Amino acid sequence: MWQQSVACGGFGLSAQCMNFDNFDNDGGGRHDRILTPKLDLSAATNAYMTFDVAYAYYPGYHDSLAVDISDDCGKTFTTVYEKDSTVLATAPDTTNAFIPDASQWRKDTISLNSFLGRHIQVAFDNIGHYGQNIYIDNVNISVTSPLSVKQNANEASINVFPNPAKDVITIRAERIASGGVVISLYNEMGQLVSRRSEVVNSGTINSSVNVSALAAGIYELVIQGNNGDRYVKQVAVE
Numbered sequence: 001m002w003q004q005s006v007a008c009g010g011f012g013l014s015a016q017c018m019n020f021d022n023f024d025n026d027g028g029g030r031h032d033r034i035l036t037p038k039l040d041l042s043a044a045t046n047a048y049m050t051f052d053v054a055y056a057y058y059p060g061y062h063d064s065l066a067v068d069i070s071d072d073c074g075k076t077f078t079t080v081y082e083k084d085s086t087v088l089a090t091a092p093d094t095t096n097a098f099i100p101d102a103s104q105w106r107k108d109t110i111s112l113n114s115f116l117g118r119h120i121q122v123a124f125d126n127i128g129h130y131g132q133n134i135y136i137d138n139v140n141i142s143v144t145s146p147l148s149v150k151q152n153a154n155e156a157s158i159n160v161f162p163n164p165a166k167d168v169i170t171i172r173a174e175r176i177a178s179g180g181v182v183i184s185l186y187n188e189m190g191q192l193v194s195r196r197s198e199v200v201n202s203g204t205i206n207s208s209v210n211v212s213a214l215a216a217g218i219y220e221l222v223i224q225g226n227n228g229d230r231y232v233k234q235v236a237v238e
Contacts, residue, residue: 003019003021004016004017005135010052011102014137018136021133022061022063022128022131023098024097028129029129032125032126034124041119047115047141048109049122049142050108050110051136051139052107053105054091054098056090056098057086059093061131062131063131064085064088064126065081067081067082067123069122071115074121074123077123080111090104090106109236124136156231157175163235169211170207171206171221173204173223173231177200177227179225180198181198181200181223182196182198183222183223184221186220188219193219194210194211205223209221217237220234
């Protein structure tokens with residue numbers, strides 16, 4: 001079964017994580033799922049999930065990890081992610097019980113946009129074949145909706161595109177208070193990865209942020225006005 005492990009944490013930045021022990025247990029291909037609570041995507045315009053995973057392949061024993069989505073309270077599932085063996089692996093093959101070090105993790109991103117407008121549950125599904133330990137940490141589900149585009153705003157219009165992005169994020173904003181703004185981009189750990197100042201001309205901002213060198217994941221774009229107005233939007237980098 002899925003359980004809490006205190007042997008390691010994602011990228012060495014936490015003291016515990018979620019673990020399935022296939023090394024000591026032969027599931028014979030059985031599906032073992034752990035589900036999130038119900039998530040409301042009824043008003044969402046974008047939705048993405050990121051998680052950290054660690055796994056090493058035990059040669060000849062093919063474990064799999066799947067991520068399944070249910071919109072009927074777990075009666076049926078749609079698989080949106082599945083990796084096994086060397087494709088799932090984040091470390092070299094080993095026949096010893098695998099415990100990852102800080103460098104033996106990978107962050108994976110899954111789009112949930114196919115399920116916008118619904119209430120869903122997300123399941124991590126271990127399909128075990130007596131192979132190795134699978135570790136999961138830092139599961140984050142990020143939802144963008146019209147209500148989350150702005151904070152303390154007076155009918156301001158903020159558009160960020162493309163979303164998800166690979167190279168450059170373009171920012172178009174209207175009805176912004178006169179003066180200047182600071183545009184900041186933060187990663188999932190709250191670390192500042194980009195910052196620039198812009199002048200507001202006739203209530204309009206036309207700007208861009210180069211994200212080509214950033215790791216894939218979900219980022220928080222913050223536009224802070226000199227008058228105290230603060231606008232927030234989540235963007236995905238592929």
